[in-house]
Amino acid sequence: MLDINPDKILIRYNVKVEDNMTADEAAEELYPTDNQIRLITKAIFEGDEDEVISCLKIAMDDGLDPLYLINEALMEGMEIVSRLYDEGIIYLPDVIISAHAMIDGIEYCKEMSNIPLEYNKGKVISFVVEGDIHDIGKTIVTILLRANGYQVIDLGRDVPVDDVVEAVKKERPLFLSGTALMTTTMHSFRQIKEKLEHEGIDVPFVCGGGAVTQDFVSHFDLGIYGEEAADVPKIAESILKGLNITQLREKFHRH
Amino acid sequence: MLDINPDKILIRYNVKVEDNMTADEAAEELYPTDNQIRLITKAIFEGDEDEVISCLKIAMDDGLDPLYLINEALMEGMEIVSRLYDEGIIYLPDVIISAHAMIDGIEYCKEMSNIPLEYNKGKVISFVVEGDIHDIGKTIVTILLRANGYQVIDLGRDVPVDDVVEAVKKERPLFLSGTALMTTTMHSFRQIKEKLEHEGIDVPFVCGGGAVTQDFVSHFDLGIYGEEAADVPKIAESILKGLNITQLREKFHRH
Amino acid sequence: MTKTKFTRMAYNSADDMVFGRCKKPIKTGFDLEIGSGSTIPEINYAPRPEASKSPEKLISEYDRITNDILNRMIQLGVPSVVLETEHVQDMTINAKLGSEIAHIQKTILEEFYDEYGIKCGLRHTIADIRERKNHLDLKDGRFSLLMECFDSVASKGADLLSIESIGGKEVFDYSILKNDFRGILYSIGCLGAIDVENLWLEITKIAKKYKSVPAGDTACSQANTAMFLAGGLLDKNLAHTSAAVIRGASASRSLVANEAGAIGPGKDCGYENVILKAVTGMPVSQCGKSSSCAHSDIMGNLMMQCCDMWSNESVEYHGEFGGMSVQCWGEVLAYDCSMLNAAIETGNDKILRDILMVSDRYRDPQGFILSYDNAYEIGKEITNYTDDTYMRTKKAALKCCNLLIEGSRNKLNLSRFECTNLEKLRLELKALTDDSDEFQNECLDEYTKKVRGFIPGNYF
């Protein structure tokens, strides 16, 4: 059998650019200085839900406000996680584990709060189009949105056009996130958009998934194309900031 | 140096399906029976312009009408040529040589006619779009149309949109034949179409050339896409027969 | 009960495996011989978005696609070709539609065969429509619908029958995002294996009835999902070491189709096919470099190493400067095959195989695992545990870990992250019980609780 010196024919850029820092070290640099907050963010980063809860408990016992803790500790921890994921230092499963810890933390804060606490940055509806069963991308989108503090209503896969429209009418979300992986199913996007228009509903419609192209999405007015699941929370933030469709496209259409 | 038995890895289908008949034999089977007419069609097939003229002369001396000769001898001969080209028995240069012989013949008949004779099946405008210098496809289209009895006004290459529109307004052709070979130039088609619409002119617009796709052409109403130059005379015939755009597309859109 | 048991490797040594030739070649279609001394392009396509607006449009789309492909093959002098039509849901649910398309395609193939003598055949890959909005419905109504469709496309002339079955998908989707290898093995080695057997015992009967070929399955819903999550060198959704191990393990699942009567060529997207070829000696279809229209992997050349058919996986039908997309990609495949065939005819197949293999062997852990020598070793693990699909999956996975660890001491340059992941993975796998019943019982419990939509009745 032949063998080869691979350095002559390829470069493993992942190895080449791997930071000398470990993920833990990189996170360490980002934790807030306040020790109590620091412990919570660290527990989020490590995805240790038990530790999150017990740290939260101590902090509350020390008089810190649940809402304050959500914003300054839990969300902060999750931001570190998202940032390190974006920078390629940690991987998706880490994000998912952290997200669960954070969600548990938020639940706990809500429970412990005196006033009713409805914490979320906004409501998002997420679905896979009719006729399409490829749903793992949608699942990732959903998780990342939740990890970033959004309330996601996940309609599942193979969702009929009318069900999507109904849900939008009922929930009036911040935006709609649709996934399609097949050329034969993505025309549902157009139908949904037309029906929404007909109802006079003007909600940003973010579309993605394997077969969906920017060109296809660009053809309808409400559409914003996103390439990666990790784009969705960024798009969400821009929507929150009030960017309109043209601006959103300017920012997120890469091709 | 390695060598190989090619039969193991490829099939030269051109050799495999080559007819046992030579082109001459195939043509022989198609000539009309009337001997005078036969000689003229044969001279056309052979692209021998001198022979065409001298045969025509004899036929007229024998009292045959010039217009009759155009239709029954010259056009008939050219039809044999076109048919054998379509069937893959003869090649384009043969068609071109025959076409020249036929055109000479028509000129001669016109000269000899007592009444003024305006012979052509219809007027066609042919051009290459603005910004594009790839013109050999257009040249072929033009030749094949002429060979089939159409009068072609060849506007050349790199023709500005307005020049095309002006020419159409002036000439009112049976149809317009446009060629484009580059993605960056074919949007001229759309502009031409819009300007024509604006002027209220409803002329079939046949488009072809390297970069042009059926999908692109399908997006505007007047457009018919043709893949090969050899399609154009067939499209012309269908237009003469009164087929509308939908029917033309049905018939000629292959992809 | 499954019919065939593969208790020993079809080849005495890994080095006996080459492209274009296998131990059990098959004949089908119009004069097609697969695996008997030459490689064959297998061209795949997806209709344009507009085409699914009506059944008529869809039918005419496949008509055009089929003609375009065959025309180009003639223009290039290609001696043989296979077309694969992957059903979209409508075509399977509405079996009449699917079979009408099969009929039209087969008619066109016949015309070209008659006129030019081009050897050709048609694969139909039925859509696994047993997935509903929130759960799988593997055994009941949808199962019969599937079989109805197989029956009708076979009756209309489809030469090769395939499916990308989804048994185990619910548990896999849950586990993969958590890097939970216990769930992953359960999905592949237990649930998946059970479903594949159910399916292929039936498909084989239908194939027999119409003399079509029960060609095979793929662990697409597990191993390819993992491969896609893993992505390129810089992607961060899944460690490539995990994806490599999942690939190796998935061979155990795909093999069940062959045990139940499938005789190859397995589906192109089954990158595990090289392991299957080693075990069964049946022909395989593969994709890689020339399916970059459909997806990007990081073992594009390597996948040619032992293929009998070479596929582009799928391309949307649309225009390019060089013709319609199916023609352009078909042309790439045809030349690739011509190169492979020229190597065979000049006696250089093994050298070319090795060139292709080493060009990707160290590019990524996935390619390393699938290098034919390593694939062969994984196959051996599987044949050692013929009767226990759990154990053979686990052993295959462990073998992958060990191969990777060994490789990383040599020229396989893993990132620190991949090394950590690999070690964790190996320990996790090692810690699992060897007792299949125990494992299954525990998992049944655990995942029924954890995975919404996991319905044991689909399997047991």
Next chain:
Amino acid sequence: MTKTKFTRMAYNSADDMVFGRCKKPIKTGFDLEIGSGSTIPEINYAPRPEASKSPEKLISEYDRITNDILNRMIQLGVPSVVLETEHVQDMTINAKLGSEIAHIQKTILEEFYDEYGIKCGLRHTIADIRERKNHLDLKDGRFSLLMECFDSVASKGADLLSIESIGGKEVFDYSILKNDFRGILYSIGCLGAIDVENLWLEITKIAKKYKSVPAGDTACSQANTAMFLAGGLLDKNLAHTSAAVIRGASASRSLVANEAGAIGPGKDCGYENVILKAVTGMPVSQCGKSSSCAHSDIMGNLMMQCCDMWSNESVEYHGEFGGMSVQCWGEVLAYDCSMLNAAIETGNDKILRDILMVSDRYRDPQGFILSYDNAYEIGKEITNYTDDTYMRTKKAALKCCNLLIEGSRNKLNLSRFECTNLEKLRLELKALTDDSDEFQNECLDEYTKKVRGFIPGNYF
């Protein structure tokens, strides 16, 4: 006056020619070395139709294209890459636009080079805008406009400078449709050669000024027009034997660029480059199989035989399942090159070269002529008549005829039509005078009369 004369072959024997290595490698761009031991993918692209609506859109289109390509190369672990931007008219006429695009692309290359160390470079191929509606305008205003554009793209960092020059096109277009080989030789060997020399003496100066590489020309407007007219095996616009002879002859024209100072890698679409490599020892870029996005030829593998860069010629920028088109086709190229490079590194380059060559050697007369051994023979004819571009063109053409006739007695299976055509052609060529002045005077007369738009002042 031209500078270099190639009076003898750069290689002692045809067998010394391989892919990835040449006698005169060059260094350019970011750490790029071309022809010094590995092959490099050269990726080409064309903007979407919408993108040409405004300069801003066009600029941003190239920005996106460049980023997409480099991202994919990193994801795959590709060590080096070249990007080629073929100007459309606007970019050359409006030199600021062309050079702005060069600047943006170069900046992106630099970013990737800095971040990942990927070796890379940028070719700009200026549009030959000297063709007006009804005539050519080779020497006057449009010539200066051309040079202005070369100057400004070079100043903005284009590493390789090229053009597909159109000298001789008017007479060629007239002659080719009539199969008039007298006119064809006049176009290639006289008119074309004169124009190429005028052009490249200037381009070379500009390249020197900015330390960019004067890379080379191509006989696209003659030999590729012929190849396209010839088409696939069943097309009937031009005999493939004619196309083969035109290809062989066209090397004589393209070579003039190297005589005037170009140092390679010649343009991808110059299928005659293998002859140029044999004569000059300079690196070449080629396209074939993996440019089926751009066009279909019938020697897709063979063209890899001696390439130093490997190109897709051009693909419209648009989405595919596997990413953007430039990424998918770039991936194919990258794997092809990786295979070639693996062969080099394992010492199997000559075997692979031969496999690639024989896989197409007998597919078509054009491939037969370009098989490296035959190409070498044609090169020898050219070096025998260094000072007379007419005679060397004629001799090259005659050599092609003889090679084909000989080949057809062996394994090259010509159709009856091709045989007849070939014999006619050979007699026609043989009948031509050996006196270059006589030939040129006669042709000048003849074609001034026959060809509307042929203006001798463009050349003399």
